[in-house]
Amino acid sequence: MTRYAVLAESPEECAVGLARLCEALGLEPTTAPVRLTDGRWLARAVTPAPGGHGVLTASAAAR
Numbered sequence: 001m002t003r004y005a006v007l008a009e010s011p012e013e014c015a016v017g018l019a020r021l022c023e024a025l026g027l028e029p030t031t032a033p034v035r036l037t038d039g040r041w042l043a044r045a046v047t048p049a050p051g052g053h054g055v056l057t058a059s060a061a062a063r
Helices: 011-025
Strands: 003-008 028-035 041-046
Touching: 003 011, 003 028, 011 028, 011 041
Parallel strands: none
Antiparallel strands: 003 041, 028 041
């Protein structure tokens, strides 16, 4: 499994970046935007796994 991350300055920018990354590369979001200790935001996605268990939907990640 390959992991991808989006690092942004705001939760909105992070969610948009995650959605665009997932759409462009056919990825599944796994971590909705979370605030890091330095004030930036991080979200993650992975290549789809068979069955798709344990991943967020794109709409849930964008919230």
